[in-house]
């Protein structure tokens with residue numbers, strides 16, 4: 001059925017191929033591990049585990065930062081794979097990013113599981129400096145330095161994509177398709193992979209720079225507490241960096257949809273003017289929407305919060321709408337071949353689209369004041385991430401696994417349904433819990449809340465089983481992945 | 487060549503031991519934002535004009551690595567408030583300042599900048615910007631004076647100046663990435679450089 005889907009990369013060197021597969025193999029393992037962490041938090045809230053709050057918050061910190069880091073890594077592999085078909089990228093830099101990443105991970109894991117650091121992945125000031133005996137300053141510093149190193153690695157990677165893109169297309173405006181958009185240029189627009197990568201490198205370099213400032217200032221404060229920082233300014237910078245980084249992961253992974261779906265439907269996906277416009281708008285909006293994380297901070301300037309609300313309404317839309325409509329027109333009466341890859345990619349579109357609705361609800365100031373610290377929030381972002389982003393990444397893995405005639409079994413189809421049903425049930429329980437005003441980030445729940453937690457735990461287990469099959473399949477088929485280089 | 491040496495020496499003199507030099511050092515802002523950059527600039531311009539094609543320097547400064555490292559470490563040292571204090575307290579350190587900034591920061595920068603890897607150039611630019619933001623922020627929140635020779639309020643003005651400079655420079659560099667065409671430039675630069683180095 002899917003035997004004819006070809007994986008072609010005209011100029012992928014052996015070294016780059018190996019490095020990319022290493023990126024993805026690490027990602028598959030870490031996804032699984034972090035999902036087990038996630039499920040164990042739900043088990044704890046269900047009163048099935050009894051690990052105690054100290055471990056709960058360590059695991060919560062590890063799950064948050066682990067997931068965000070690893071989706072960034074996996075998504076950058078997707079971007080690299082498709083972008084390097086169009087521009088010259090540097091394999092040594094691809095390797096360097098991985099090395100920085102792994103060193104950073106060691107420092108972060110050490111901080112959490114040896115040093116006891118448990119201030120949540122957001123390391124909001126002044127919490128890292130207030131371990132009160134649960135963790136010390138060195139543990140907090142190890143976490144911050146680890147994050148800084150990971151940032152340096154990604155910075156190198158995005159600078160290299162910038163260099164490659166500008167060398168071929170001239171500058172960032174041209175690579176975003178502005179001559180076609182604004183000046184009616186008749187030249188062919190850059191391919192969607194280039195447009196998306198350009199957007200991503202712009203926002204991520206800005207985000208990493210902001211992160212690099214605030215991380216170092218937090219480090220200074222750890223050891224010299226008399227340098228008091230403005231907590232609100234720190235929060236602004238952290239959420240600018242955090243929001244941008246996680247969104248950019250989606251915007252990199254979606255390249256897989258643009259590149260792979262057309263193979264399944266035998267119809268080309270060409271960037272239209274609307275497509276170009278929406279990517280340009282999203283570039284601006286992704287960077288200006290982060291105040292929706294600060295709607296409860298009444299000391300924020302009012303205009304910033306209103307901007308956060310308005311742009312939250314619009315932000316997800318442009319790229320999502322052109323992508324979803326683009327995908328639908330590709331699929332409609334195309335006789336699409338259904339297999340795990342195409343199913344995952346279609347699921348990712350649905351998940352991304354569905355995640356927007358509760359996100360918009362929460363992006364409304366008056367609602368946010370009630371809902372913000374409830375499980376509604378993890379509810380909406382797990383829809384995006386678990387049902388939108390991860391299916392893109394797993395879909396890309398299956399695309400490679402099924403390359404050029406390789407087949408997978410019925411187990412994978414079953415795993416897909418486990419993942420789908422488990423995922424939908426799991427996020428629905430988060431949303432329902434939020435509706436009941438159950439707070440987020442609580443290790444122990446009131447007895448009225450426990451039934452929600454138990455149902456969620458069952459669904460979480462289904463997701464983990466599905467993901468286990470996905471990861472197992474990818475890892476055991478690594479050596480058979482067959483990327484044609486003609 | 488001889489004329490540029492003359493200008494260089496004169497410029498250094500004006501910036502250092504002369505009355506003008508003292509006027510710079512009376513204020514922290516002038517010291518950090520005018521005198522030090524000018525000392526570096528003097529070396530940089532001299533290096534660009536007279537030393538950039540020097541065979542020997544090209545040979546020992548392979549890929550610009552040695553030069554740029556020297557520039558980063560010595561420049562980094564002069565970023566420390568303590569270094570400013572030392573230069574003001576004793577004439578030995580003052581002399582070290584007047585010599586090291588042009589000769590070991592400005593000149594190495596001039597002869598290395600075009601030779602280092604483009605990614606390294608970009609990293610240095612970004613690190614320079616983030617360092618300005620960090621220092622600016624630190625100077626604003628520092629509870630005490632970082633330099634014994636200057637008052638707290640001057641330190642705060644300097645911090646604000648850092649933030650303004652960093653913001654403007656970021657905007658300028660970002661605009662460049664949208665306005666210029668890097669297609670020809672990259673290849674042009676490369677050709678020039680490699681031709682010179684290998685001929």
Ligand code: HEM
Nearest residue numbers: 035038039041042064067120121385386440441442460463
């Ligand atoms: C099987 C899949 C998953 C399960 C069972 C799971 C479970 C959880 C749980 C129970 C929480 C804490 C909720 C609370 O505040 O009480 C949480 C938080 C979080 N999850 Fe997941 N999750 C999963 C997948 C993901 C994925 C795929 C991502 C990102 C790509 C992700 C990112 C996060 C983040 C950023 C937090 C916030 C942590 C914090 O509040 O500091 N999760 N997750």
Ligand SMILES: [Cu+2]
Nearest residue numbers: 243290292293
């Ligand atoms: Cu956000």
